[in-house]
């Protein structure tokens with residue numbers, strides 16, 4: 001005898017793509033009490049809300065492990081509420097937020113503040129990443145044990161490299177002891193100097209100061225050497241050079257616990273995009289050469305790079321509306337990541353759909369040690385539904401983010417997230433444009 005399930009959601013007829021859980025094909029999915037309650041040939045219990053997802057792809061919820069939510073301190077750029085709304089609209093069910101806020105997330109109380117605010121206002125799960133060093137100054141390591149207890153899932157001084165090798169060694173040792181990965185923004189600040197874009201043909205043509213690829217290569221090489229010395233888990237953020245991809249590939253072949261992520265702008269654009277001096281093509285690390293971009297794509301394909309992460313970095317229009325030299329680094333990315341990945345990687349057959357799903361769900365879940373990444377029964381009821389055929393145009397003015405800084409405005413993409421479900425609750429549902437029939441059919445309040 002089946003009980004009526006008031007809080008059950010039944011996704012009928014979708015194409016499930018769950019490589020981690022070993023599911024692939026047309027099947028139904030039942031979510032109840034915040035968990036995956038059944039997959040395959042399951043009947044909807046009485047009272048379940050039913051959603052027809054025929055013709056759509058049903059994947060485990062996507063996790064973006066590199067997001068700047070800007071709260072506390074710069075709520076004019078983004079808040080936990082607005083940033084997670086943008087995440088949900090972009091198909092993400094969880095985000096990990098970087099600690100370079102004001103104040104930075106370097107104490108138990110700041111980590112708890114973010115989690116408290118998230119529990120009130122976030123529409124996705126929020127996993128705080130705490131700082132490696134106090135005040136992100138690169139000198140004294142934080143109380144990582146306390147930070148982990150408070151809820152931090154990793155440590156990073158993102159925005160800056162921990163340039164002092166001895167401090168980084170001690171940080172890796174401590175992080176290993178408390179079981180946290182260290183995420184490195186691998187860029188030697190002395191080699192970067194006053195550079196504002198990738199050093200190469202286009203920096204010469206455009207007359208802008210260059211940042212050599214070596215600034216990243218040497219930082220990744222040192223970090224890997226220290227990972228080897230300490231046995232710690234090292235994650236390279238936003239990898240952007242062919243040299244760095246090769247170093248990570250060799251470290252992994254050696255058996256070191258080294259992982260990496262790539263951002264959509266680095267697998268999509270090259271430094272040529274800086275022509276026109278659009279401040280929205282300025283980021284850190286910078287857009288690189290075609291050979292570097294191709295190496296990032298190959299790294300994503302062969303598994304050297306196990307994660308796609310956005311590095312969503314909102315800035316106000318007044319801050320970005322200045323000369324290229326003076327503009328802050330970074331672009332928003334939550335709402336364009338899936339469309340870019342489907343268009344640039346899957347339609348081009350660089351990645352098959354299974355691999356893309358892994359890079360955006362099970363991959364980041366494994367690095368951070370958080371739940372999700374699969375639709376196996378008992379898993380969190382976090383689901384991302386994709387329409388692979390939807391053609392759409394990026395319209396920054398319609399973004400859920402408080403910021404508009406993207407170089408992709410006006411770009412045509414094919415494929416997008418259409419429904420985002422967190423803990424069994426629909427937190428985002430787009431109106432279909434391509435004739436597919438996903439509509440929440442229930443009239444249940």
Ligand SMILES: [Zn+2]
Pocket residue numbers: 158159160185237238284285
């Ligand atoms: Zn960074």
